[in-house]
Amino acid sequence: xxxxxxxxxxxxxxxxxxxxxxxxxxxxxxxxxxxxxxxxxxxxxxxxxxxxxxxxxxxxxxxxxxxxxxxxxxxxxxxxxxxxxxxxxxxxxxxxxxxxxxxxxxxxxxxxxxxxxxxxxxxxxxxxx
Amino acid sequence: xxxxxxxxxxxxxxxxxxxxxxxxxxxxxxxxxxxxxxxxxxxxxxxxxxxxxxxxxxxxxxxxxxxxxxxxxxxxxxxxxxxxxxxxxxxxxxxxxxxxxxxxxxxxxxxxxxxxxxxxxxxxxxxxxxxxxx
Numbered sequence: 001x002x003x004x005x006x007x008x009x010x011x012x013x014x015x016x017x018x019x020x021x022x023x024x025x026x027x028x029x030x031x032x033x034x035x036x037x038x039x040x041x042x043x044x045x046x047x048x049x050x051x052x053x054x055x056x057x058x059x060x061x062x063x064x065x066x067x068x069x070x071x072x073x074x075x076x077x078x079x080x081x082x083x084x085x086x087x088x089x090x091x092x093x094x095x096x097x098x099x100x101x102x103x104x105x106x107x108x109x110x111x112x113x114x115x116x117x118x119x120x121x122x123x124x125x126x127x128x129x
Numbered sequence: 130x131x132x133x134x135x136x137x138x139x140x141x142x143x144x145x146x147x148x149x150x151x152x153x154x155x156x157x158x159x160x161x162x163x164x165x166x167x168x169x170x171x172x173x174x175x176x177x178x179x180x181x182x183x184x185x186x187x188x189x190x191x192x193x194x195x196x197x198x199x200x201x202x203x204x205x206x207x208x209x210x211x212x213x214x215x216x217x218x219x220x221x222x223x224x225x226x227x228x229x230x231x232x233x234x235x236x237x238x239x240x241x242x243x244x245x246x247x248x249x250x251x252x253x254x255x256x257x258x259x260x261x262x263x
Contacts, residue, residue, distance in 0.1 A: 039228030042165055043237075058224040060172070063140035067147065067164040 005029050005113055007072055007095055010051065013109050014099040016074060019086050021095025027071055033118040034107050038064055045070070050118045053106050055079055062088050070094070076103045139175035143168040146185055146194070153187050159258045162238040163192055166256045169231045170196040176221045178252070192258040194239075202248040210236065210244070 008025030011018055018025070027049075034053040035041050038060055041052060049071035054061060057079055065073055072095035075081060080098050081089075089096045099106055147164045155163075167183065174181040174196060181198030203209050210232050217227025236242045239256035246252040 036225060037228045038225035039230045039234075042169060043228070043230040043234040048161075054225075056225040059137065060140045060224065060226075063144060064168065067140075067143050067168050069161070 005115055011097055014101050014106050016097040016099040019096040019098060020089040024095045029115055031118040032110055032115045034103055045118050059085060065094050066092055076101055076106050139172055140168055142171050142183055155192060159192055163258055166235045166238050167194055169235045170254060172226060173231055174198050190260050194256045196254040198251050200249060200251045202250055203246040203252055206244050206246055
């Protein structure tokens with residue numbers, strides 16, 4: 001499905017507060033990934049610009065966002081990152097959003113609006129398995 | 130050098146590696162894959178080992194990441210390579226790690242990877258990325 005959803009739309013649809021990256025609300029969101037296990041995020045997300053929905057508040061979530069080139073983080077279930085995480089995200093140019101929606105509800109809203117699940121690319125070694 | 134259990138800083142080396150590779154104008158695809166491999170390796174050292182180090186090698190034909198730690202070593206490497214297998218302690222799982230995808234993901238993202246480990250000795254992982262593949 002071809003959609004024109006922006007980060008600002010994501011904030012509006014999930015009634016989210018924007019804690020960092022207010023200047024990037026025009027950024028397109030086409031793919032999203034939802035996980036609390038950061039190990040799974042690392043193993044599954046391949047494309048740049050993916051929006052991550054998570055309830056994981058470990059500071060490593062921000063480092064992973066940098067490594068994977070994520071398009072933004074949407075913290076669910078009302079979990080709020082602390083000040084140092086917000087400062088880090090600002091410095092890294094990474095948008096942080098917080099919603100009171102549950103993971104299920106937030107995913108449902110975005111899926112309904114046409115955001116697709118992040119697909120990881122195939123790697124050369126995959127075909128050998 | 131990476132300290133064991135230094136979780137506040139764990140994961141920061143991968144950012145340094147990405148920046149270094151970008152400065153050296155290494156291919157985007159390799160920067161991305163090496164960043165992921167470095168992060169996984171770095172977390173493994175922080176979570177499971179008694180400390181270790183990461184060496185980055187950049188040559189015209191390849192990029193290599195060498196992870197070495199001071200132990201305790203992996204008892205069964207084949208088991209550690211199995212997706213889903215994890216010995217992560219509870220505190221690591223609470224942080225979102227321990228899905229048992231670390232070594233499998235490192236292998237998948239790299240072009241070649243070797244794992245050598247000795248109990249009470251330590252573990253050495255060498256991940257290689259072939260350059261110039263277009």
